[in-house]
Amino acid sequence: MKQTLKNQTKHSSIALTAVAVFSVIGIGTAQAAPTFTSANIVLDRFGNLECTFRETGLTPGGQVRYDCASTSVGVNTQCFLKNKPVGNSKLLVFHNISAAELVNIDVSRSGQVRAGIITQIPESPNNALVCTVPAEVAVTSIRWCDNSLVDLTNTITAANVSELFTNLVTNGSGSVPSCAVLATMPGLPPGE
Secondary structure, eight states: OHHHHHHHHHHHHHHHHHHHHHHHHTTTOOOOOOEEEEEEEEEOTTSOEEEEEEEESOOTTOEEEEEEEEEEEEEEEEEEETTEEEEEEEEEEEEEEOOSSOEEEEOOTTSOEEEEEEEOOOOOGGGOOOOOTTOEEEEEEEEEEEEEEEETTTTEEEEEEEEEEEEOOTTOOOOOOOHHHHHHSOOOOTTO
């Protein structure tokens, strides 16, 4: 009986070692396909587009490129002096806005990525509202249209949100048109 128990323990040890070796080198195990287990697109408290997500089934040690993008963005600006609006508001429209740089994220040893990407409100210094000093320009409201979070490496769209709107300043004037109207308006190049 002792001999049988000793042999079973020995065979079990050899079998467990073989399974561990095959698991490490990848033989006998299937790699799961990349999948977003969670994804969310919202506006942060400043009006920026924020994409948060978790993706699994990725190749451990690799890199994945992501984009947090919007098809159209309407930004309403106005001059303020001591928290009071002075002068008229100005609407700026932008199309095809992405994060300032596409984000490459390292994949963990477990084949997962958990991250957040911020796409900031686009600006156009050449077309910006000019305020008389000491007044300062402020974004009063913003509308982001056709927003998406995409894994560009594996061509997987994680989430789509058709419209996000926030009113950042309650006493500002002017408005941002609907997404349908913004899509038909000429857009400014961001950063120019």
